Amino acid sequence: MNYPHPIIAKEGWPFIAATLILALLLSSMGAWSIPFWILFVFCVQFFRDPGRVVAGGPDSVLAPADGRIVVVEESEDPYLGRRALKVSVFMNVFNVHSNRSPIECTVQQKWYKPGSFLNAALAKASLENERCALHLRTTRGHDLTCVQIAGLVARRILNYVEPGTALAAGQRYGFIRFGSRVDVYMPLGSKVKVVIGDKVSATSTVLAELPE
Incomplete structure (x- = not known):
């Protein structure tokens, strides 16, 4: 899937630039700069955003994110x-964090709910954490809901x-x-x-097939 900011997500550019500048400025301090170089490398890997091959067919519900299945x-x-x-x-800090549409659809409604920042792997995170939900209607008339949920460390949902x-x-x-x-x-x-326990890749893994 093509979009204007391949490989590194645009959301990460400020963080990557800031940590790189700090690391370079502190390089003259020898070992003191190492934590900043580690932070720079972490930011680069966190905000990586590779292109993906779209799996499945018109009724396939694709993984909207990279990570591990925690609920079925x-x-x-x-x-x-x-x-x-x-x-x-569930996405940990080492997964790609871009969120992608699980199917060809049109957005019908959008809800933003402020809330807590519990561990996103917990079941109650679906109802208590900060979240942003989309009502999606497919070209064949099926309705889905796709919900972004903030976690213990994640404090910013972008939609x-x-x-x-x-x-x-x-x-x-x-x-x-x-x-x-x-x-x-x-x-x-x-x-x-x-x-539960399967590792999935956004867009490239089929979560389910919709009923006919």
């Missing part, structure tokens, strides 16, 4: 008020779309800084392709 269950979708199939992806925005499968729509989680609520009857 039937659950209440608190945004659309219905029973749904919930799959959650660049609004109701009416059309998204291609795998299109980049947001970013969460420094460790977090994304929940996807799908219609009941969807066929899940992952299990």
Whole structure:
């Protein structure tokens, strides 16, 4: 998927530039500069944002983020008020943190909820942490909810779309800084392709197939 800032996400440019300048300025101090060089390397790896091959077909729900599957269950979708199939992806600080559309769709609604900053791997993080949710409608009329959730370290959710925005499968729509989680609520009857503990890659891993 092409977009204007490949390889390194634009959200990271200020952090990378600042840590590089500090490391260079302190280089004359010898070993004292090492922590700043380590911080620079961390920022580069954290904000990496490689292109991805779009997997699956028109009814495939793709992973919206890199990480590990921590939830696969039937659950209440608190945004659309219905029973749904919930799959959650937990991102640690070493994962790519760009968030991508799980399917070709149009944004119907957007909700931002302030909240706590609990460990995003915990179940209650879905309801208590700061989060930003999107109601997505696919080209075939299915409704999904995709929720960005801040974590223990992540304190900034970035979301660049609004109701009416059309998204291609795998299109980049947001970013969460420094460790977090994304929940996807799908219609009941969807066929899940992952299990808890699986490592997934945004856009390149199919989470589920929507019902016909």
